[in-house]
Amino acid sequence: MSTTEYIYTYTWHKDEYDLSRMEMRSFFGFDVPLNALKSSVQIDPSRSPFIKQRLEVIFEGENVEQLARLVEQLDLGGATFKVSCLNKLELNSTQKIGHSKRNEIERTIGLCIQGEPDLIHPQLDFGVVTLDDKWYFGKLELNEAVWLQHQQKPEMYSTALSTRVARAVANIAVPNPEGFRVIDPCCGIGTVLVEALSMGIDIEGRDINPLVVYGSRKNIAHFGLQGNVxxxxxxxxxxxxxxxxxxxPYNLFTHITADSQQAIITEARRITKKIVIVTIDTIDHMIEAAGFEILDRCVAKKGTFERQILFCN
Incomplete structure (x- = not known):
């Protein structure tokens, strides 16, 4: 029995490169240095701030003509469709294809599909792409950029994680939400909570500051989510x-000592076997003292400001 393959295309800001690779390793068990990846692992592209789109491969061939013959087998059951060529950018070692050539490819494939095309509101989206000397056709799903809707919250402060970083951190911690129980014990205004809850992750938050707990609850409710803080x-x-x-915690309003940092990590060891830590300080010795081992790490940048992301077991 054949295994379904998926092609993911990626986009990122240069400051996010390391973070995007760490998230990639969490999802797929490996990373690639460029912007296209093929895997049998199925990930909703809207989970990641870096995945642009996902192609669920139905057919593959040596050229467009071979793909065109293969798509004649499709039975859409009367559904309308659209075909998009994904080679708008260079993908790995494959050069981008110009606009007119992409249109020609889309027409060639589309004319072989038994169904009614609809370029505006199709019931089925298909994609065609050439990658590393092979051609692929399949179901196309775009990233809905859900985190963009979460950027403006009722309660905010300047040192909170960006929604993109928070979403990636949640994915690094929980690549597959099914059956996972998660805690954010220093949740602040709930940036990670909102992103995690919006992806169906079973997470609860807590914080020692009543004001930020109130803000966190308000932010969660604002987006129609439900979560315990x-x-x-x-x-x-x-x-x-x-x-x-x-x-x-690190800003002026939540000043924290080294002893308090150590206490948080040590207490985390009491209630969980795995942690993902975001820190501006190098705290490897604290993590090891608490009985954790650092399995993966990266640096997330924003200009000259850097955060370390550590995955520990």
Whole structure:
């Protein structure tokens, strides 16, 4: 029995390159240095701030003519369709294809599909792409950029993670949400909570500051999400979690000592076996002292400001 393959195309800002690769490793178990990846792992492209689109491969061939013959087999059941060529940009070692040539490819494939084309509101979106000397045709799903809707929150502060970084961190912690129970014990105004909840991740938050807990609850409700946020330190957290996401407090309003940082990480070890830590300080020794091992890491940049992202087990 054949395994379905998916082609993912990526886009990122240069400051996000390392973060995008760490998220890629979490999703697929490996990364690639360029902007297209093929895998049998199915990921909703809208989960990632870096995946541009996903092609679920139905046919592959040596050239467009071979693909055209293959698509004649499709039965759309009366549904309308659209075909898009994905080679608008250079993909890995494959050069981009010009506009007129892409249109010609789309017409060649589209004319062989038994159905009614609709370029505005198709019921089915198909894609065709050439990648590394092969041609592929399949179902196309675009990234809906959900995190953009979360940028303007009722409650905000300047040092919070961006929605893109928060979404990537949630994905690094939880590549597959099914059956995962997650805690964010220093949740602040809930940037990570909003992104995680919007992806169906079972996450709860807590914070020692009642004002930011109020802000976090308000932000979650603003986007029509439901999540539990508790006032109190991590020392009061009970039960067991599959992973903890900890964005270490660091600004002037939540000044934290090295001893307090160590206490947070040590308490996390009590309730979970895995953590993803966001920190502006190098705290490898604290992580090791708490009994964790750093398995993966990257640096997320914003201009000259840097955060370390650490995945630990």
């Amino acid at each position: 508790t006032i109190g330190p991590i020392e009061e957290a009970e039960g067991n979690y599959d992973v903890a996401i900890i964005d270490m």
